[in-house]
Amino acid sequence: MIIEEMTMCEFADGLEKTRTVLIPFGxxxxxGDHLPLSTDTLHAVxxxxxxxxxxxxxxxxxxxxxxxxxxxxxPGTISITTSTIRALAIxxxxxxxRQGLRNFVLITGHAGGTHTSALIDAGEELLERFEDIGIAxxxxxxxxxxxxxxxxxxxxxxHAGEIETSxxxxxxxHLVKGEGRREFPSFPSGILVRNKRRFWPGGVWxxxxxxxxxxxxxxxxxxxxxxDRLVTQxxxxxxxxxxxxNSPAIxxxxxENLVSNIQFLVTVRQVLQAPGVTLRWLCSARQGADRCRPxxxxxxxxLLQCQRSGSHGS
Numbered sequence: 001m002i003i004e005e006m007t008m009c010e011f012a013d014g015l016e017k018t019r020t021v022l023i024p025f026g027x028x029x030x031x032g033d034h035l036p037l038s039t040d041t042l043h044a045v046x047x048x049x050x051x052x053x054x055x056x057x058x059x060x061x062x063x064x065x066x067x068x069x070x071x072x073x074x075p076g077t078i079s080i081t082t083s084t085i086r087a088l089a090i091x092x093x094x095x096x097x098r099q100g101l102r103n104f105v106l107i108t109g110h111a112g113g114t115h116t117s118a119l120i121d122a123g124e125e126l127l128e129r130f131e132d133i134g135i136a137x138x139x140x141x142x143x144x145x146x147x148x149x150x151x152x153x154x155x156x157x158x159h160a161g162e163i164e165t166s167x168x169x170x171x172x173x174h175l176v177k178g179e180g181r182r183e184f185p186s187f188p189s190g191i192l193v194r195n196k197r198r199f200w201p202g203g204v205w206x207x208x209x210x211x212x213x214x215x216x217x218x219x220x221x222x223x224x225x226x227x228d229r230l231v232t233q234x235x236x237x238x239x240x241x242x243x244x245x246n247s248p249a250i251x252x253x254x255x256e257n258l259v260s261n262i263q264f265l266v267t268v269r270q271v272l273q274a275p276g277v278t279l280r281w282l283c284s285a286r287q288g289a290d291r292c293r294p295x296x297x298x299x300x301x302x303l304l305q306c307q308r309s310g311s312h313g314s
Contacts, residue, residue: 001052004061011099014058020103020235021058021096022048025085025119027066027110030074031160032204034180035168037076038064039160044109046171047140050224057231058101063088066108067115070185073197082118089122093135103134103234107227111141111158134234140223147222151215154207156184161206163219170216180208 001014003021026041036042041064048059068079093104104126106119116139123135144163145152154162160180169176185200193199 001056001058002049003058011058014056015100017056018058019101020056020105020231021060021101022051022105022107022231023060023089023092023096024048024062025066025089025106025108025110025115026062026064027068027112027115028064028076028078029066029068029110030071030077030203031164032180032183032202032208034176034178034208035160035165036172036175038175039164039168040066040109040111042109042172042175043140043164043167044107046167046220047107047223047227050220051227051231054224054228055231058096060092060096063092066110067112067118068110069112069114070187070196070200071203073195074203082114085115086118086122089119090126093122093126093133094129097130097133102132103231104136105227105231105234106135106137108137108139109141111139134237136230136234138230140227143223143226144219147226148219151218153210157206159203159205161204161208162210162215163206165208165211166213166216167219168216169211169213170220173213179211180204182207182209 001010001017003011006014024041024044026038026044028037029040030037031039041062045059045062051057052059063085065078065080065085067082067085068077071077072079089106093106096104104123106123108116108119110116116137120137123137126133126135141158141163144167145157148163152162157163161182165176165180181202181204183200183202183204183206185205187193187196187199
């Protein structure tokens with residue numbers, strides 16, 4: 001179920017099938033002179049769509065930007081800060097939870113360490129904030145490298161190399177421009193450098209000349225199968241479905257609701273004690289006075305419809 005292609009009614013119907021959503025994070029980042037800047041986003045979106053063909057799951061619109069420190073000076077890379085990607089993850093999950101979803105898979109096609117750590121940090125905060133959700137954070141490259149280790153010929157292959165080039169050759173062959181060149185960066189160990197392109201001029205980490213579309217198809221299938229197993233595991237884990245008062249945020253919300261309810265009861269008592277007044281209806285705050293239903297307790301009353309000597313009073 002691709003959220004951006006659904007109507008609101010289809011979304012509501014989808015909640016009857018699953019409460020799980022996959023949120024693809026990508027990047028707009030250089031991938032050598034042969035792969036598109038959208039490579040990381042394409043990876044995450046493709047595995048999401050393939051997974052949606054196998055099982056009921058919502059696929060959220062992708063986030064096409066990431067934290068790209070080591071490639072920030074290469075042409076075409078658009079990098080955002082860790083605070084931005086963290087805030088995006090928190091806001092998106094919070095909004096989707098409000099819509100009724102409870103299991104969240106944050107999958108990133110960009111495997112940068114700082115980028116991934118920011119998403120993990122966001123996931124940890126969300127677990128603290130909401131006690132009725134489950135979260136997984138992972139890079140789909142990690143799945144590809146692990147599941148496809150028997151297929152990969154290049155030791156240490158990583159960025160725009162054999163793995164990524166094979167996968168784009170399979171999923172988006174029209175976007176591959178040439179075959180690329182074998183390269184490994186020469187960053188000094190333990191030393192931070194300003195001009196990173198000096199140590200990594202071609203932007204390739206691996207050997208794209210060993211890539212094939214057939215290899216990419218096999219890698220893609222392995223990644224989707226591994227992701228399918230992970231989602232099953234996440235959905236089978238048990239999470240509290242009732243709020244616990246251990247969370248400061250939840251304690252604050254409980255106190256706020258308690259104070260509001262007390263204020264409402266005081267108002268009702270004052271109305272009932274007024275001479276000649278009888279309580280007729282508790283009106284819904286959403287419906288207004290004309291569409292109130294007798295005894296409707298669901299929403300806090302904004303208006304008390306009263307009857308005074310055969311006429312309505314406020």
